[in-house]
Amino acid sequence: MASRSTLVIGSGIAGASTFFALARRGAPVTLVDDGAAGQATAASAGILQPWSSAVEGPFADRYVRGAAFWPELLARLAEVGVTRTDHRRSGALVVNADPAQVDAAEERVERRRAAEPEVVGRVERIGGDRARALFPPLASGLDALWIEGGGRVDGRTVRDALLDAGERLGGVRRRGHAVLLDDRRVRVDDDVLSADAVVVAGGAWTNDLLGALGLSVPVAPQRGQITHLTLPGVDTTHWPSVHPMSHHYLVAFDGSRIAVGATRETGSGFDARVTAAGQLQVLRDALSIAPGLADATVLETRVGLRPLPDDAMPIVGAVPGHDGLFVATGYGAAGLTMGPLLGDALARAVLGDPAPELDGLQPSSSPRA
Ligand SMILES: Cc1cc2nc3c(=O)[nH]c(=O)nc-3n(C[C@H](O)[C@H](O)[C@H](O)COP(=O)(O)OP(=O)(O)OC[C@H]3O[C@@H](n4cnc5c(N)ncnc54)[C@H](O)[C@@H]3O)c2cc1C
Numbered sequence: 075m076a077s078r079s080t081l082v083i084g085s086g087i088a089g090a091s092t093f094f095a096l097a098r099r100g101a102p103v104t105l106v107d108d109g110a111a112g113q114a115t116a117a118s119a120g121i122l123q124p125w126s127s128a129v130e131g132p133f134a135d136r137y138v139r140g141a142a143f144w145p146e147l148l149a150r151l152a153e154v155g156v157t158r159t160d161h162r163r164s165g166a167l168v169v170n171a172d173p174a175q176v177d178a179a180e181e182r183v184e185r186r187r188a189a190e191p192e193v194v195g196r197v198e199r200i201g202g203d204r205a206r207a208l209f210p211p212l213a214s215g216l217d218a219l220w221i222e223g224g225g226r227v228d229g230r231t232v233r234d235a236l237l238d239a240g241e242r243l244g245g246v247r248r249r250g251h252a253v254l255l256d257d258r259r260v261r262v263d264d265d266v267l268s269a270d271a272v273v274v275a276g277g278a279w280t281n282d283l284l285g286a287l288g289l290s291v292p293v294a295p296q297r298g299q300i301t302h303l304t305l306p307g308v309d310t311t312h313w314p315s316v317h318p319m320s321h322h323y324l325v326a327f328d329g330s331r332i333a334v335g336a337t338r339e340t341g342s343g344f345d346a347r348v349t350a351a352g353q354l355q356v357l358r359d360a361l362s363i364a365p366g367l368a369d370a371t372v373l374e375t376r377v378g379l380r381p382l383p384d385d386a387m388p389i390v391g392a393v394p395g396h397d398g399l400f401v402a403t404g405y406g407a408a409g410l411t412m413g414p415l416l417g418d419a420l421a422r423a424v425l426g427d428p429a430p431e432l433d434g435l436q437p438s439s440s441p442r443a
Pocket of ligand 1: 089120252280283337
């Protein structure tokens with residue numbers, strides 16, 4: 075089945091992962107993206123640390139397995155000579171002023187570590203002083219849990235790495251706005267492209283695409299604003315990410331850069347602006363947990379539209395009743411972590427191979443607009 079041709083729409087982590095996985099299996103694949111403002115992948119914080127999440131059940135299962143797939147993904151990219159992903163296993167600090175909250179996080183991390191001891195690495199309860207030695211701007215008076223396996227990537231770099239690797243393996247990329255004509259035909263600007271399969275990985279815009287065929291999935295845009303700071307003269311390369319057990323976090327990158335965020339603006343629509351309230355929120359949250367960032371330079375604020383699913387679960391698989399049409403969306407706030415695992419599974423599904431990772435994630439039998 076590896077000769078089955080596929081058109082992938084969307085170059086975020088969902089589409090780029092599927093593109094690479096198909097090309098790696100020798101399948102002819104073309105990826106189309108229109109470069110819309112607000113791509114979630116380009117704004118992502120890129121944190122790979124699912125183990126302290128308070129969410130349980132099937133979502134948490136995919137989230138944890140997604141993180142465990144990352145070493146395999148990096149090895150596969152390296153096999154084709156793509157080594158720059160800005161991935162670093164720099165550790166994670168779960169912090170809170172209430173030790174009981176950190177106790178609860180520790181229980182979850184240890185439980186999940188039992189299944190993936192090498193990925194999670196060492197887990198240690200450390201005091202506030204040691205936490206500040208690892209991340210100096212932190213406030214005092216916090217309890218902290220150190221997780222050795224906490225990782226981070228730059229969403230833009232890893233997206234480009236997947237696209238580059240897919241092209242090296244024979245995949246083709248095309249810039250343009252795609253419109254579905256039927257299950258296997260897509261108009262891109264003035265051309266009509268056809269293939270044996272079409273994968274709609276349009277992120278928050280997926281329903282714009284599916285609507286042309288009278289279909290929809292329960293996904294809507296959720297704006298996320300995230301601000302990048304720099305601490306001149308300070309090397310943050312090996313600093314861990316910081317998780318205060320809320321939606322807020324701090325993530326350090328190579329050089330002197332720290333990203334702080336992010337807003338979760340449900341109901342935002344397709345409005346990819348930096349707003350005064352969003353800017354206030356991310357900076358206030360950052361300085362409350364890390365007052366040592368008060369003198370940092372503000373570099374930029376990135377805005378991404380997360381494809382937020384109604385029930386937290388991603389929607390990935392064949393569209394029932396449609397021959398050759400597949401969807402990959404609904405990754406919400408966890409797409410950088412889960413996208414590569416699910417993209418690899420979707421590539422197998424497209425080629426007719428087993429993809430048990432997608433069990434329970436397929437679109438419903440009547441995804442009508
Ligand atoms: C601020 C922020 C921080 C985040 N932090 C993390 C994190 O730390 N860890 C984590 O795991 N996840 C994180 N996420 C979530 C993650 O970024 C998303 O889940 C993921 O990027 C979604 O990827 P996607 O490919 O589905 O969508 P997108 O990345 O939005 O890509 C969709 C693409 O489809 C294209 N497209 C749409 N319609 C068409 C069309 N008709 N024709 C052509 N192209 C089209 C768009 O232009 C876009 O490029 C974060 C998200 C945000 C916004």
